[in-house]
Amino acid sequence: MRTSDVWRSVGAATALAALAVVSGCTIQPAGPPGASPAGAPPSAGAPPSAGAPSSAGASPPAGRSPGDAKPPDSAGQPAPKVLWSPGDRGGGVRELQARLRQVLWLYEGPTGTYDASTVYAVKGFQGKRGLPRTGTTDSVTWQRLLGMTDEPGKWDLYASGGQPAAKPDPRCLTGRVLCISKTSRTLRWMIDGRTVSTMAVRFGTEYTPTREGVFDVYFKSRHHVSTLYDSPMPYAMFFSGGQAVHYSADFAGTGYYGGSHGCVNVRDEDKIATVFSQVRNGDKVVVYW
Known part of the structure; x- marks a missing residue:
C-alpha cells in the first residue's frame, strides 16, 4: 500500500470515531429489534412492556386509597339475620302467623308457636318470591311479607284464642x-x-x-x-x-x-x-x- 493510501485510511477511521462521540452511540453487539443495550436504563417516559408489574409508586384506581381492600362481591355478603325459627314462641311469631294468614299461606292459628305448619307456610311464601326456601324467617323474608300485608288487629293476632284472660269480675x-x-x-x-x-x-x-x-x-x-x-x-x-x-x-x-x-x-x-x-x-x- 502506498503511503498516501495509508494516511487516507487513518483519516477515515478518525472521522468515524469522531462522529460516534458526537452522536453518543457506541458499538454494541447485535440483538433483537427493540432490545435495550445491556445495562442501560430504560428511556424516560417509555411505557412498560406488556404484563410487567406496575411500579411501587403507581397511583391507585379512582375512588380508592392506597391500601384499600378490594370490595367484596355479592357472594361474600353476610347472610340475612334470622328473626324466628322452628320452636320459637311469642308475640313476634303470632304476628308472623297473622300476616301469613292474610296472604293465604297459613290457615291455622295464630298460635304464637313456630310449628310445622308455620315452617311449611314460610317455605311456600319464600319459594313463590324467589327467596331461599329455608322455612326460617329472616330479615329479607320479613320485609317482603310486611310490604304485602296490613298490621294485624288484636283479634287477628288471637283469631283462634290464646289471649290472656281478663281480671275476674x-x-x-x-x-x-x-x-x-x-x-x-x-x-x-x-x-x-x-x-x-x-x-x-x-x-x-x-x-x-x-x-x-x-x-x-x-x-x-x-x-x-x-x-x-x-x-x-x-x-x-x-x-x-x-x-x-x-x-x-x-x-x-x-x-x-x-x-x-x-x-x-x-x-x-x-x-x-x-x-x-x-x-x-x-x-x-x-x-x-
Whole structure:
C-alpha cells in the first residue's frame, strides 16, 4: 500500500470515531429489534412492556386509597339475620302467623308457636318470591311479607284464642262460677275465687248478641242439637233462654272471623268437655265487659 493510501485510511477511521462521540452511540453487539443495550436504563417516559408489574409508586384506581381492600362481591355478603325459627314462641311469631294468614299461606292459628305448619307456610311464601326456601324467617323474608300485608288487629293476632284472660269480675269470686269476659273473650271456670281452667270464647253477632248479667246453669245436654238452627251444640250448658256455653267446631276452624247466634262458643273441645263434667245445674254464670 502506498503511503498516501495509508494516511487516507487513518483519516477515515478518525472521522468515524469522531462522529460516534458526537452522536453518543457506541458499538454494541447485535440483538433483537427493540432490545435495550445491556445495562442501560430504560428511556424516560417509555411505557412498560406488556404484563410487567406496575411500579411501587403507581397511583391507585379512582375512588380508592392506597391500601384499600378490594370490595367484596355479592357472594361474600353476610347472610340475612334470622328473626324466628322452628320452636320459637311469642308475640313476634303470632304476628308472623297473622300476616301469613292474610296472604293465604297459613290457615291455622295464630298460635304464637313456630310449628310445622308455620315452617311449611314460610317455605311456600319464600319459594313463590324467589327467596331461599329455608322455612326460617329472616330479615329479607320479613320485609317482603310486611310490604304485602296490613298490621294485624288484636283479634287477628288471637283469631283462634290464646289471649290472656281478663281480671275476674267481683261477682265471680264466690261459689262455683262460669266467669265470662267479653273484653278479653275468655271464660274462667272458678271455684271459691280460684281459677280452675281458662279458655277462649266468642259471642253472638251484632244482631244476635250474647246477654250480659248474672245467671244460673239450668240445663245440660252433652249431644245437643239446636232446634232453631239445626246445628250441633256439644257440651251445652244453658243459662239464659236458648243461650248456652258449648263447644263450636266452627269457632275451632275459623276463629273470630265468625260468630254465634247468641251462645258462648268454646273452641277447645278437651277443656269444655272437662268443665262440662264438673259443672252442676245451679252453678252461676257471669257475663260481663
